[in-house]
Every structure is written in structure tokens, then in C-alpha cells.
Amino acid sequence: TNIGYLSSSIEIRNFRERREGFFKGIRSLDKKRSAEPIVVKVSSVVEQAEADMDKFLASRPALPTAFFADNDNIASACMRSFLKAGYRIPEDISIIGFDDMPFCRVLTPSLSTMSVNKTQLGALSVDFLIRRMEGSDDSPVTIQVSPQLIERDSVKRL
Numbered sequence: 001t002n003i004g005y006l007s008s009s010i011e012i013r014n015f016r017e018r019r020e021g022f023f024k025g026i027r028s029l030d031k032k033r034s035a036e037p038i039v040v041k042v043s044s045v046v047e048q049a050e051a052d053m054d055k056f057l058a059s060r061p062a063l064p065t066a067f068f069a070d071n072d073n074i075a076s077a078c079m080r081s082f083l084k085a086g087y088r089i090p091e092d093i094s095i096i097g098f099d100d101m102p103f104c105r106v107l108t109p110s111l112s113t114m115s116v117n118k119t120q121l122g123a124l125s126v127d128f129l130i131r132r133m134e135g136s137d138d139s140p141v142t143i144q145v146s147p148q149l150i151e152r153d154s155v156k157r158l
Contacts, residue, residue: 005069007039069096100114105152
């Protein structure tokens with residue numbers, strides 16, 4: 001019900017688009033929300049992200065009931081930090097990543113994530129490249145593929 005954001009301290013287009021989508025989704029769910037979600041900036045490097053979250057948690061902040069992360073690396077690093085600090089996942093905090101990396105299945109608890117059909121994305125990109133090489137299409141294109149929720153054990157089921 002109260003969702004925070006685990007944001008990479010590195011600014012790249014994918015993370016910016018994910019953050020924009022997150023805030024758009026939050027606004028659409030609760031139009032009466034007065035407070036902005038908690039955003040915790042952490043490194044995109046796993047070991048440093050865990051240390052960044054350790055430092056954040058040391059101040060004993062009020063936490064949301066769930067966090068969405070820019071990617072699975074950040075989610076898994078922060079998940080370790082939460083567990084070290086005594087939080088239970090998903091009972092105290094739910095966590096969801098993005099990318100559906102293979103390690104998500106073997107974490108304890110297994111990490112819920114958003115999966116993008118990379119085969120479809122690759123096929124669309126190759127098709128566009130071929131058309132461009134043939135000279136039949138020279139206009140700029142943005143390709144968007146909708147992600148799919150892969151629900152595992154890191155989220156509390158209602």
C-alpha cells in the first residue's frame with residue numbers, strides 16, 4: 001500500500017524511464033496521495049548498493065511496505081541489507097526488481113521482478129535495422145515492449 005523506490009545513483013535512460021513509469025503508476029493508483037514515495041538512491045554496483053542501503057537503514061527511517069528497484073542487482077543487494085537489519089521479506093517489506101535475471105530464482109526469498117521479452121525486443125530492433133540498411137526507413141524510432149510481472153516470494157500476497 002505504501003511503495004518506495006530504490007533508485008540507481010547512475011542516471012541512464014532505462015532507469016529514468018522506469019522511474020517515470022513508477023511515479024506515473026503511483027499517481028494513477030492514489031490521486032489523493034500528498035506525500036511523495038520514499039526514494040533511496042544506491043549504487044548500481046551490488047556491493048556498494050548494499051553498503052548504501054546499510055547506511056540508510058542505520059538511521060532507522062520509517063519505511064514503506066514495499067520497494068520497487070531500478071533493476072534486479074539493486075533489489076537483491078538491498079534485500080540482503082534489509083535481512084541483515086532484521087527485516088523479514090515479504091512480511092515486513094516486499095521487494096520487486098526489474099530484468100528477471102537468472103539469479104532471481106535462487107535468492108532466498110526468490111525475487112519478484114519485471115520481465116521484458118528480450119527476444120521480441122531483439123526481433124523488432126533487427127527488423128528496424130534491416131529496413132534502415134535497405135533505405136526504406138530513416139526516421140527515428142522508439143521501441144517499447146511491455147514488461148510482465150514475475151511474482152515470486154519477495155512480495156506479500158494479499
